[in-house]
Amino acid sequence: MSRADTRLKVFGAAIELIAEQGYSATTVEAIAERAGVAKGTVFYNFGSKEALFAALLEHSIGRLSEALAEAAEGERPLDRLDAVVLGQLRFFEQYGPFARVLLAEMWRTAWQEAVTQLRERALGVYARVLREAVAAGELRADLDVETAATAVFGMVLTVSIERRVTRPDQPIERTHETLVDLLRGRLR
Amino acid sequence: MSRADTRLKVFGAAIELIAEQGYSATTVEAIAERAGVAKGTVFYNFGSKEALFAALLEHSIGRLSEALAEAAEGERPLDRLDAVVLGQLRFFEQYGPFARVLLAEMWRTAWQEAVTQLRERALGVYARVLREAVAAGELRADLDVETAATAVFGMVLTVSIERRVTRPDQPIERTHETLVDLLRGRLR
DNA sequence: GCTTTTGTACTGACTGGTCAGTTCGAGAGG
DNA sequence: CCTCTCGAACTGACCAGTCAGTACAAAAGC
Numbered sequence: 001m002s003r004a005d006t007r008l009k010v011f012g013a014a015i016e017l018i019a020e021q022g023y024s025a026t027t028v029e030a031i032a033e034r035a036g037v038a039k040g041t042v043f044y045n046f047g048s049k050e051a052l053f054a055a056l057l058e059h060s061i062g063r064l065s066e067a068l069a070e071a072a073e074g075e076r077p078l079d080r081l082d083a084v085v086l087g088q089l090r091f092f093e094q095y096g097p098f099a100r101v102l103l104a105e106m107w108r109t110a111w112q113e114a115v116t117q118l119r120e121r122a123l124g125v126y127a128r129v130l131r132e133a134v135a136a137g138e139l140r141a142d143l144d145v146e147t148a149a150t151a152v153f154g155m156v157l158t159v160s161i162e163r164r165v166t167r168p169d170q171p172i173e174r175t176h177e178t179l180v181d182l183l184r185g186r187l188r
Numbered sequence: 189m190s191r192a193d194t195r196l197k198v199f200g201a202a203i204e205l206i207a208e209q210g211y212s213a214t215t216v217e218a219i220a221e222r223a224g225v226a227k228g229t230v231f232y233n234f235g236s237k238e239a240l241f242a243a244l245l246e247h248s249i250g251r252l253s254e255a256l257a258e259a260a261e262g263e264r265p266l267d268r269l270d271a272v273v274l275g276q277l278r279f280f281e282q283y284g285p286f287a288r289v290l291l292a293e294m295w296r297t298a299w300q301e302a303v304t305q306l307r308e309r310a311l312g313v314y315a316r317v318l319r320e321a322v323a324a325g326e327l328r329a330d331l332d333v334e335t336a337a338t339a340v341f342g343m344v345l346t347v348s349i350e351r352r353v354t355r356p357d358q359p360i361e362r363t364h365e366t367l368v369d370l371l372r373g374r375l376r
Numbered sequence: 377g378c379t380t381t382t383g384t385a386c387t388g389a390c391t392g393g394t395c396a397g398t399t400c401g402a403g404a405g406g
Numbered sequence: 407c408c409t410c411t412c413g414a415a416c417t418g419a420c421c422a423g424t425c426a427g428t429a430c431a432a433a434a435g436c
Binding site for chain 1 (some may be wrong): 409
Binding site (some may be wrong): 049 | 197209210212331336340342345346349350351353354355369
């Protein structure tokens, strides 16, 4: 059992518990117990509860950003936008608890550094695709790309959580189709 | 100073502090202090910290739902959708801290009742308008109205918070225009 | 008119419990 | 032997909730 394994086990336990109860209400004792390690081990590995959470955010935001960047494939920019939306849905399908933690703690001034990273790395993927769409004439030239990126990201984030709670059985492609229809304004 | 006034003062202090720090991290003592009352007064009026928060959620969700319902005006259904989006933006412009609290605490199983109310009353306004749009042939007949309603609501909620943090000076109409363009897929 | 009682709103010191973080002796494993 | 982990006991700060008492206005009694 390497140190890296221990850290991952603690990450897993922490993200679940914090998603259920929030950061403040989650005790280090409970995290250690669910992870199957001693409380002292958590402090040995991370130093403090705050440092553990900061490391957890950085780790998770990194994975999310990679997933979004990798998903950004397609012929035309707007196809890539659709693909990134699907990528985000898939990511939160797999790492559901993280979606809740992001939503709950993301805008807290306390985690300023993590918020900055999220904006630059994860939202950045949306912003880039949208800029390409503007450049290709697929979106109006004066679109506020930053706001639009936040809008799409927040939309998918909210729907991901709602999905888990109210309709976990619905295939993810159906959800994706709904969002894409909405974004493209397909009237039929 | 009536009892109702005291309750409103406590509501105001609580929503601000909980938006800043989260529910668990906010102490009743701090709420009382900011409200300018004694700690005992809070318990006298609400019974417990949990009951205070439940009352606060119900109060705020009621106001939000009213604001959305009143905003739903316009000739065609999709015009009404635009109007509701603007109504939501305006509401959170005024009651900003509540937006953060909603986002952070809304999906916690602890506040099941409030979540149900939010879904039925606030999201219900979006669902209704979207159903009318489908009926009028302005949206495809097989649209998943519930998911779409959540998507639009979450989109506006996220953007409202991001707006406050990064671009408080931008006129709300500009933000509205961006969101509506996105929803209508106006290419230009 | 005047006291006395009653009800309502509020106060703040106090209690009992919780939790982050520490310390330490002992063991596992590479 | 050096790094990592364990378990368990401990400390000190912090906090939800309690409770005995204050303030005061509006009846009630005389």
